[in-house]
Amino acid sequence: MKVLKVFLISVLFILFTCEKKQDEFVTLSWWQFWTNPEVKPTILELIKQFEKENPNIKVNLTDLTWSDGHEKIVVAFGSGTAPDVLELGSDWVPEFSYQDVLLNVTLEAEKIKNEFLMWEPATIGEEIFGFPWILDTRVLFYNKGLMEKAGLDPNKPPKTWDEFLHCCNAINRLKPDAYGFGANSAERHRLYKKFLPFLWANEGRILSDDQAESEINSREGVQALEFYRRLTQNGMVDTQAMLDEAFNHNKIGFVISGGWLLNDLRKNHPEVNFGICLMPKPESDRGMPASFAGGEFLVINKKSENPQEALKLIKFLIHKNNCLKVCQAIGSGFPSAKGAEFDPYYRNEPYLSTFQEQLKYAISPPPHPKWVYIEEIIEKAVEEVMYDKKSARDALDEAKSEIDKLLR
Amino acid sequence: MKLKQKTTILFLSPWILTLLIFWLFPLVYSLILSFSEYNVLSGESHFVGISNYLELLKDGDFWTALKNTSFFVVGTIPFTTIFALILAILVNQNIPLRGLFRAGFFVPSITSMVVIALIFMNLYAKEGYLTFLCNLVGAPTPEKGWLFSTKTALPSIMLMDVWMSTGFYMLLFLAALQSIPLELYQISDTLGANWWQKFRHVTLPYLRPMSLFVILINTIKSFQIFVEIFVMTKGGPLNSTLTMVYMVYETGLHKFRMGYASAAAYVLFLVILVLSLIQLKLFGYGRTVED
Numbered sequence: 001m002k003v004l005k006v007f008l009i010s011v012l013f014i015l016f017t018c019e020k021k022q023d024e025f026v027t028l029s030w031w032q033f034w035t036n037p038e039v040k041p042t043i044l045e046l047i048k049q050f051e052k053e054n055p056n057i058k059v060n061l062t063d064l065t066w067s068d069g070h071e072k073i074v075v076a077f078g079s080g081t082a083p084d085v086l087e088l089g090s091d092w093v094p095e096f097s098y099q100d101v102l103l104n105v106t107l108e109a110e111k112i113k114n115e116f117l118m119w120e121p122a123t124i125g126e127e128i129f130g131f132p133w134i135l136d137t138r139v140l141f142y143n144k145g146l147m148e149k150a151g152l153d154p155n156k157p158p159k160t161w162d163e164f165l166h167c168c169n170a171i172n173r174l175k176p177d178a179y180g181f182g183a184n185s186a187e188r189h190r191l192y193k194k195f196l197p198f199l200w201a202n203e204g205r206i207l208s209d210d211q212a213e214s215e216i217n218s219r220e221g222v223q224a225l226e227f228y229r230r231l232t233q234n235g236m237v238d239t240q241a242m243l244d245e246a247f248n249h250n251k252i253g254f255v256i257s258g259g260w261l262l263n264d265l266r267k268n269h270p271e272v273n274f275g276i277c278l279m280p281k282p283e284s285d286r287g288m289p290a291s292f293a294g295g296e297f298l299v300i301n302k303k304s305e306n307p308q309e310a311l312k313l314i315k316f317l318i319h320k321n322n323c324l325k326v327c328q329a330i331g332s333g334f335p336s337a338k339g340a341e342f343d344p345y346y347r348n349e350p351y352l353s354t355f356q357e358q359l360k361y362a363i364s365p366p367p368h369p370k371w372v373y374i375e376e377i378i379e380k381a382v383e384e385v386m387y388d389k390k391s392a393r394d395a396l397d398e399a400k401s402e403i404d405k406l407l408r
Numbered sequence: 409m410k411l412k413q414k415t416t417i418l419f420l421s422p423w424i425l426t427l428l429i430f431w432l433f434p435l436v437y438s439l440i441l442s443f444s445e446y447n448v449l450s451g452e453s454h455f456v457g458i459s460n461y462l463e464l465l466k467d468g469d470f471w472t473a474l475k476n477t478s479f480f481v482v483g484t485i486p487f488t489t490i491f492a493l494i495l496a497i498l499v500n501q502n503i504p505l506r507g508l509f510r511a512g513f514f515v516p517s518i519t520s521m522v523v524i525a526l527i528f529m530n531l532y533a534k535e536g537y538l539t540f541l542c543n544l545v546g547a548p549t550p551e552k553g554w555l556f557s558t559k560t561a562l563p564s565i566m567l568m569d570v571w572m573s574t575g576f577y578m579l580l581f582l583a584a585l586q587s588i589p590l591e592l593y594q595i596s597d598t599l600g601a602n603w604w605q606k607f608r609h610v611t612l613p614y615l616r617p618m619s620l621f622v623i624l625i626n627t628i629k630s631f632q633i634f635v636e637i638f639v640m641t642k643g644g645p646l647n648s649t650l651t652m653v654y655m656v657y658e659t660g661l662h663k664f665r666m667g668y669a670s671a672a673a674y675v676l677f678l679v680i681l682v683l684s685l686i687q688l689k690l691f692g693y694g695r696t697v698e699d
Contacts (some may be wrong), residue, residue, distance in 0.1 A: 071661050078448040099449035099664065176535060185556045186644025188658070236534045237552045251535065372663055383646050387558060 030081035171253035181235030182255035259332020472506035
């Protein structure tokens with residue numbers, strides 16, 4: 001009898017341990033950029049909830065900053081110490097996808113593709129390398145007080161390029177008290193994001209459909225760059241951070257910026273009388289109010305040992321309700337899940353409806369393995385025109401021939 | 409091996425290991441990399457001979473970077489050294505609040521580079537204090553702000569660099585000044601020497617080793633200028649502030665071409681090496697005061 005008991009207990013023990021083995025404990029590492037005290041608690045709360053729902057998974061969170069996050073990620077991939085899950089800015093997703101360090105998630109993504117928006121930056125050909133998480137874009141901020149001072153109607157923000165230029169010019173006459181347009185200086189990896197929306201608005205394109213040649217020097221492109229030059233001449237040139245700061249202090253009439261400026265204005269500068277509107281169109285009956293598609297993506301390291309668990313975490317994070325919590329904490333941005341915009345939170349937010357409308361016209365650059373070089377060529381052309389070294393036509397003709405050389 | 413030797417090696421090992429792993433190994437490895445095409449992300453690497461170096465010769469950006477960096481070095485070191493020497497002599501006198509001045513001049517060199525850069529970005533802004541001061545005296549100001557005009561961007565950063573690093577070299581000169589025996593000045597006084605003669609024949613000879621050290625490390629440091637550029641201008645406008653290390657950074661970490669970046673870094677290394685040797689020769693390294 002006793003022998004039987006011992007036998008039974010040992011069998012049960014073995015079964016028990018086997019069971020345990022199948023449900024092995026997994027630690028996932030996740031690198032993300034939400035470090036500010038308004039958002040971080042929400043992220044931590046979501047992780048706690050996720051760990052509760054998946055008791056076999058523990059999430060190890062590491063914070064990155066936008067100033068050196070890119071380098072840290074590059075070094076981590078290079079040295080094989082990259083985490084399982086990463087948050088990437090929309091412009092980085094194609095960059096890392098082409099370097100073959102991200103897990104191809106096409107199969108999983110196809111299943112939920114129809115429920116989410118903005119797959120373009122993560123899609124290369126037919127393959128998908130990441131999941132859209134938080135959508136964001138840039139809108140036009142205008143200072144109502146300055147518009148009034150310049151004799152403009154503060155309730156009628158510019159809708160077309162002509163009106164835009166007229167407004168900037170009128171406010172710029174107030175200098176040195178105020179300047180018209182806040183133009184980005186030659187900041188690498190940023191200036192192109194400011195110029196391209198005008199190109200897209202004017203129905204211009206950077207590359208042809210088959211990506212065999214550049215179309216940047218089309219009539220539309222030249223018009224757009226010429227318009228951009230005139231804009232920058234009716235304003236001041238500085239870095240994005242300094243422009244945002246200048247807008248906060250009633251120093252510039254117009255600036256193209258994102259949700260971060262909206263939060264800063266509402267929280268720290270209630271005295272600034274401002275409004276936001278869609279980017280102006282080339283003409284009232286032509287073109288579109290295009291803007292740059294920003295946003296956050298979640299990707300999986302190709303070398304992750306726990307891709308299934310990583311996928312689980314991503315699906316949890318991009319879930320409409322969970323993502324909405326993060327967006328509410330940020331104060332701007334939209335969940336990538338379709339239908340989130342109908343949430344009561346957005347209905348009661350006057351500013352966010354503009355962002356939402358702008359998102360419909362948000363465009364991202366065509367994914368290309370040599371994008372970082374193309375970007376450099378475009379920025380050089382824009383700079384040359386901003387600094388009157390070349391005409392828009394000459395600068396873009398040269399840019400085209402340089403891009404064509406790359407594409408060959 | 410004697411026990412004493414073993415202990416010595418054991419106690420030195422943390423430093424020696426750090427030197428080998430984090431300094432000497434990367435140094436040699438990057439030399440190998442400069443002869444290969446190496447993508448840091450994919451890990452792909454293949455030998456390409458000297459083609460990276462040949463490409464550098466044809467790269468307009470490289471020459472711009474080399475020119476800007478040289479301009480930066482030549483334009484800052486004389487000022488930094490002379491100001492540092494003058495300040496050191498001044499705070500070496502018996503003046504009231506001497507400690508406060510010494511500390512005050514030194515503060516910029518221990519302040520975070522990023523913080524200083526942000527402060528100066530405000531000073532140099534289109535509506536900043538520098539423009540304000542220029543307007544007061546009727547001096548011309550650049551149309552786009554000091555950091556965003558091709559002519560003033562690099563000089564503005566150089567001015568900031570002189571302001572920032574003078575304090576550190578002042579401290580070095582101060583240390584050297586205090587090591588000069590007082591008797592020499594007393595003897596000079598009895599011989600009826602004026603202040604210039606004392607400076608020329610007592611102070612300067614004693615300062616020679618320190619001057620060499622100051623100029624040498626300042627040259628090395630100035631050739632490696634990066635943070636200021638990274639924070640303030642990112643090489644712009646129109647590459648007018650593109651420096652060697654910033655170019656290396658862009659090439660390696662944004663274009664992922666570590667081999668090409670290493671080749672550029674090695675050219676920089678050679679430039680610094682040759683200049684350092686010339687300086688050592690000019691200053692007569694190894695000579696003593698009495699020579």
